[in-house]
Amino acid sequence: xxxxxxxxxxxxxxxxxxxxxxxxxxxxxxxxxxxxxxxxxxxxxxxxxxxxxxxxxxxxxxxxxxxxxxxxxxxxxxxxxxxxxxxxxxxxxxxxxxxxxxxxxxxxxxxxxxxxxxxxxxxxxxxxxxxxxxxxxxxxxxxxxxxxxxxxxxxxxxxxxxxxxxxxxxxxxxxxxxxxxxxxxxxxxxxxxxxxxxxxxxxxxxxxxxxxxxxxxxxxxxxxxxxxxxxxxxxxxxxxxxxxxxxxxxxxxxxxxxxxxxxxxxxxxxxxxxxxxxxxxxxxxxxxxxxxxxxxxxxxxxxxxxxxxxxxxxxxxxxxxxxxxxxxxxxxxxxxxxxxxxxxxxxxxxxxxxxxxxxxxxxxxxxxxxxxxxxxxxxxxxxxxxxxxxxxxxxxxxxxxxxxxxxxxxxxxxxxxxxxxxxxxxxxxxxxxxxxxxxxxxxxxxxxxxxxxxxxxxxxxxxxxxxxxxxxxxxxxxxxxxxxxxxxxxxxxxxxxxxxxxxxxxxxxxxxxxxxxxxxxxxxxxxxxxxxxxxxxxxxxxxxxxxxxxxxxxxxxxxxxxxxxxxxxxxxxxxxxxxxxxxxxxxxxxxxxxxxxxxxxxxxxxxxxxxxxxxxxxxxxxxxxxxxxxxxxxxxxxxxxxxxxxxxxxxxxxxxxxxxxxxxxxxxxxxxxxxxxxxxxxxxxxxxxxxxxxxxxxxxxxxxxxxxxxxxxxxxxxxxxxxxxxxxxxxxxxxxxxxxxxxxxxxxxxxxxxxxxxxxxxxxxxxxxxxxxxxxxxxxxxxxxxxxxxxxxxxxxxxxxxxxxxxxxxxxxx
Ligand code: ADP
Ligand code: MG
Numbered sequence: 001x002x003x004x005x006x007x008x009x010x011x012x013x014x015x016x017x018x019x020x021x022x023x024x025x026x027x028x029x030x031x032x033x034x035x036x037x038x039x040x041x042x043x044x045x046x047x048x049x050x051x052x053x054x055x056x057x058x059x060x061x062x063x064x065x066x067x068x069x070x071x072x073x074x075x076x077x078x079x080x081x082x083x084x085x086x087x088x089x090x091x092x093x094x095x096x097x098x099x100x101x102x103x104x105x106x107x108x109x110x111x112x113x114x115x116x117x118x119x120x121x122x123x124x125x126x127x128x129x130x131x132x133x134x135x136x137x138x139x140x141x142x143x144x145x146x147x148x149x150x151x152x153x154x155x156x157x158x159x160x161x162x163x164x165x166x167x168x169x170x171x172x173x174x175x176x177x178x179x180x181x182x183x184x185x186x187x188x189x190x191x192x193x194x195x196x197x198x199x200x201x202x203x204x205x206x207x208x209x210x211x212x213x214x215x216x217x218x219x220x221x222x223x224x225x226x227x228x229x230x231x232x233x234x235x236x237x238x239x240x241x242x243x244x245x246x247x248x249x250x251x252x253x254x255x256x257x258x259x260x261x262x263x264x265x266x267x268x269x270x271x272x273x274x275x276x277x278x279x280x281x282x283x284x285x286x287x288x289x290x291x292x293x294x295x296x297x298x299x300x301x302x303x304x305x306x307x308x309x310x311x312x313x314x315x316x317x318x319x320x321x322x323x324x325x326x327x328x329x330x331x332x333x334x335x336x337x338x339x340x341x342x343x344x345x346x347x348x349x350x351x352x353x354x355x356x357x358x359x360x361x362x363x364x365x366x367x368x369x370x371x372x373x374x375x376x377x378x379x380x381x382x383x384x385x386x387x388x389x390x391x392x393x394x395x396x397x398x399x400x401x402x403x404x405x406x407x408x409x410x411x412x413x414x415x416x417x418x419x420x421x422x423x424x425x426x427x428x429x430x431x432x433x434x435x436x437x438x439x440x441x442x443x444x445x446x447x448x449x450x451x452x453x454x455x456x457x458x459x460x461x462x463x464x465x466x467x468x469x470x471x472x473x474x475x476x477x478x479x480x481x482x483x484x485x486x487x488x489x490x491x492x493x494x495x496x497x498x499x500x501x502x503x504x505x506x507x508x509x510x511x512x513x514x515x516x517x518x519x520x521x522x523x524x525x526x527x528x529x530x531x532x533x534x535x536x537x538x539x540x541x542x543x544x545x546x547x548x549x550x551x552x553x554x555x556x557x558x559x560x561x562x563x564x565x566x567x568x569x570x571x572x573x574x575x576x577x578x579x580x581x582x583x584x585x586x587x588x589x590x591x592x593x594x595x596x597x598x599x600x601x602x603x604x605x606x607x608x609x610x611x612x613x614x615x616x617x618x619x620x621x622x623x624x625x626x627x628x629x630x631x632x633x634x635x636x637x638x639x640x641x642x643x644x645x646x647x648x649x650x651x652x653x654x655x656x657x658x659x660x661x662x663x664x665x666x667x668x669x670x671x672x673x674x675x676x677x678x679x680x681x682x683x684x685x686x687x688x689x690x691x692x693x694x695x696x697x698x699x700x701x702x703x704x705x706x707x708x709x710x711x712x713x714x715x716x717x718x719x720x721x722x723x724x725x726x727x728x729x730x731x732x733x734x735x736x737x738x739x740x741x742x743x744x745x746x747x748x749x750x751x752x753x754x755x756x757x758x759x760x761x762x763x764x765x766x767x768x769x770x771x772x773x774x775x776x777x778x779x780x781x782x783x784x785x786x787x788x789x790x791x792x793x794x795x796x797x798x799x800x801x802x803x804x805x806x807x808x809x810x811x812x813x814x
Contacts, residue, residue, distance in 0.1 A: 028371035031341040032086045033364045034102055035061055038127040038348045039091040049349045049357075051088045059088040063358055066351060083361040084368070085345070095140060098131060099147040102342055106271065107148050109340050110256060111155055113267035114374040117274065117334030118144060121363060122346030123356040124246040124278030131344055132252075132275040133231065145227055145252050145273050152254065153220040167214040167255040168223055170230035171197055173326050174248035176301065180212050181230035181250075189236060199329050207332055214255060227252065246278040249301070249327050264384030268377045272334055276327075277302065279363070280356055301325040306363060312336045313369035340374045343367050412444050420445060424452055515582065580708070587704045593696050600696070604689045611682045614675055621672045628665045632658055 037049070052060045064080040089098055106116040120128035134143030156164045170181040178197030200208040217223035234250065254271045279302055304325040311320045312335060322332045333339050345364040349357045412420070420439065427437040439445040588594055635658050 028373045029340065031335075031343055031367050031370045031372060032102075033343045033345065033368040034087050034089065035059075035083070035085040035345045035347060035361070035364065036089040036093065036098065036127060036131055037091050038125075038130075038346065040348070040350055043350050045351055048351065048354070049347075051090050053088070058084045058086065060084050061088050061347075061361065063349065063354065063361070065354055081358055081361070083365055085364065086368075095131075095134065095142060095147070098344075099144055099151075102344060103144045103148050104151060106340055106342055107151050107155075109374070110254070110269045110271040111152065111159075111258075113258065113269045113376045113378065115269050115271070115333060115339040115377065116374075117272040117331065117339050117341040118344065119272070119274035119276055119331070119334075119342075120344045120346055121276050121279055121367075122360050123280040123348065123353060126346035126348040126353075126360070128275050128278075128344075128346050131346060132273055133227075146224060148271065148273065149217075149223045149227070149254065150220050152256070153223070156256075162258045162260050164256060164258045165216070166218070166223070167216050168226050169209075169212050169214050169253045169255070170226070171209065171212055171251045171253070171330070172234060172248050173251070173301070173330070176326050178209065178212070178326055178330075181233045182213050182215050182226055184213075184215075184229075194233065199326060201329075207329055209330065223254075249277050250275045251330060259381065262384075264381045264388055265378050266381050268379065272331065274331070274334075276305075279360060281359075301327050304328050305331075306366075308335055309363070309366050309370060313366050335372075336370065337372065338375050338377070339372050341370075341372055410444075412448060416445070417448070420448055421452070424449060428456075512582075516585075583708070584701075584704050587707060588700055591700055591703065593700055597693060597696050597700075600689055600693050604686065604693070607682055607686050607689065611679060611686065614679045614682065618672060618675050618679065621668050621675065625665055625668045625672065628661050628668065632661050632665075635661070 037051075047064055048066065049061060049063045052062065060082050061084075062080050062082045087101055089101075103118055106118055110116045118132075120132050122128050130141070130143060132143050133145050135141030152166070156166070168182070172179045172181050172191070172194075174191055178199070179191055179194040180197050181194065183195045195211045195213075197212045198210045200210050202208060215226050217226055230252070252273045252275075254273075255268070256270070257266055257268045259266045304321065305328055307321050307324065308328045311317045320336055322328045322335075328335070334341050343364060345360050347353075347357045347360060423437060423439065427435060437449060439449060635655065639655060
């Protein structure tokens with residue numbers, strides 16, 4: 001409100017009917033309400049309404065209800081209704097006159113820094129859009145918006161005393177949703193394509209519109225372009241089903257900010273030019289379904305507008321229901337706050353619209369009761385404020401220097417600092433409790449002393465801490481030495497154990513190799529081609545190699561695998577424990593699929609042999625073809641040489657030898673092709689077989705895993721003490737024993753599937769005898785034991801397990 005008194009609001013003079021100056025800015029002013037009657041043309045009916053312009057300040061409009069209508073109307077006793085307006089613009093009134101009387105005064109006030117609103121209210125077709133925006137055909141039909149823009153920019157240009165910036169925004173509210181009509185990024189084909197605008201309220205209850213773009217317009221042309229752009233968006237978005245123009249509210253806002261050069265005060269004001277939705281009632285719309293819903297909506301938001309207007313018109317109403325609709329929220333300031341507001345009631349007074357016209361006038365009468373309080377919207381520019389404050393500081397400094405006789409800078413001089421240091425030192429050393437630290441009445445010195453003291457305090461604190469931590473680190477050093485010694489000892493011990501384990505593992509490997517040999521010989525029939533050797537076997541091969549030294553890690557893997565029975569590496573690339581591998585071999589041998597595997601292996605072997613043979617033959621044919629080609633070339637050279645020395649016609653004739661060679665080549669080529677195709681077919685078959693084998697192998701492994709974990713569980717249930725015992729290898733040996741039982745079962749199953757097969761080489765005397773000889777194992781007493789009870793027990797348990805497997809094998813072979 002600052003400076004309200006000195007701002008000359010030119011518009012306000014017109015507004016206040018020629019009253020001098022603008023003193024009323026802080027007084028409450030009622031909303032000005034005007035009426036405009038639309039030309040009726042040929043539909044003109046005499047005597048329906050009359051305008052009385054006689055009264056000095058206010059005009060009155062009398063609507064006379066024709067007798068034939070009066071019966072069915074609200075109160076059939078009355079025939080005429082009188083309404084008062086600031087001014088009534090009858091049918092002949094031109095746009096420029098309307099602008100001059102209604103909009104120009106408001107524009108003046110907006111230029112002076114007050115907020116202004118002009119809104120048009122009336123039923124659809126009564127001339128709201130014509131009044132606010134204008135008619136599309138004639139230049140003279142320009143409405144309030146273009147005329148106001150023109151006027152404002154004209155004034156801004158004339159006024160060089162201030163710096164102005166102008167922005168515009170264009171909001172459409174349809175079904176309680178706000179849309180930004182000026183968003184340049186969106187080409188709207190529907191209203192929904194436009195950015196949605198939402199309302200935000202700050203703690204001071206000021207309304208902010210999120211997503212509504214403010215477009216800068218530096219001149220009239222730019223502003224008109226924006227208006228045109230928004231109107232186009234509005235028009236495009238409209239469809240017959242969605243007659244947005246009659247069902248939506250549009251608010252075109254001009255934002256002006258101004259500042260006098262050098263002043264820190266900025267004035268901001270805005271002018272809302274509002275084209276409301278049609279005010280007709282739902283009953284009148286008389287359409288069902290979708291349109292009815294929309295109509296209700298419009299009426300609902302206008303109904304809320306009415307409620308707000310009623311609440312505002314009532315004295316002592318504390319709560320005004322602005323929040324009920326988006327439109328009342330947006331127009332909050334315009335209706336009951338800091339704004340100079342004007343309403344235009346548009347009327348289309350023919351016989352059919354009598355009731356609507358009366359209700360529009362009634363609404364206007366209520367609006368006319370509302371008092372608003374417009375204040376100057378001034379704020380301070382922080383940048384300029386800083387400049388001003390700096391200036392003020394300098395002035396104060398100068399004044400201080402004048403009083404103290406000393407020119408003070410913000411910094412103390414080196415000499416002054418030194419003096420202060422000495423003073424502080426003396427003060428601190430002085431044991432007299434009464435002693436004081438006396439510096440001048442100079443804030444800079446006092447501050448320095450405090451800072452210095454603080455630093456001293458912190459310093460002494462830090463040195464205390466350092467002392468403490470150095471004590472601690474000394475202690476640590478002693479501990480460290482002791483720890484290192486201990487570590488060295490442990491390392492040595494570990495090395496020793498590693499060596500022991502290595503020896504043991506190598507021993508186990510030797511045993512393992514023997515056992516494996518026996519197993520493989522038993523499986524003599526399944527000694528597949530090296531090419532197709534399953535990678536698992538390769539893995540075993542690796543482990544069996546006596547030259548390869550077992551690493552410490554592998555040894556550990558072995559011992560740990562004993563503890564985690566159910567886990568088996570799924571991929572053949574992974575490592576199995578030796579025991580696990582052994583069990584797997586047995587399982588594999590007895591599995592039904594091993595027969596299929598065997599068949600496939602054999603087939604593959606055959607195919608490989610065939611392929612090899614074919615490949616060799618192909619090479620032979622190729623060589624032969626090459627040889628024949630060379631023959632032909634040679635023959636041709638000879639004939640050419642002959643032709644040079646002895647030219648005769650004979651030479652031009654075909655050479656029968658060459659012809660024979662060519663036929664031979666063709667034949668060879670044919671057989672090459674046939675063989676090549678056969679080889680191609682074989683390749684496909686081999687690849688397919690290999691895939692099949694891989695699949696079976698995977699299945700086998702999976703089955704084994706399941707069986708393995710089931711066994712582990714069974715074992716746990718049967719002999720829980722074994723599992724809980726720290727010597728788990730005993731449990732393992734037991735487990736291997738029980739696995740024999742299972743593999744015998746699965747063996748009998750296998751025989752049922754394929755009785756002709758001899759899966760364990762029962763009828764192979766060589767294998768049998770070999771196995772028998774292999775069953776002899778070194779007695780546990782012949783193994784050099786380590787002396788470590790745990791390791792010894794592990795080895796013994798393993799050997800027992802192995803022995804029982806071999807015994808079982810021996811039995812099955814007999
Ligand atoms: P509303 O926006 O209230 O639905 P419009 O402004 O679209 O109504 O007016 C409906 C029709 O009447 C338009 O064709 C418009 O040009 C015409 N019209 C309205 N008021 C006037 C007027 N004062 N002079 C001439 N034509 C008018
Ligand atoms: Mg309209």
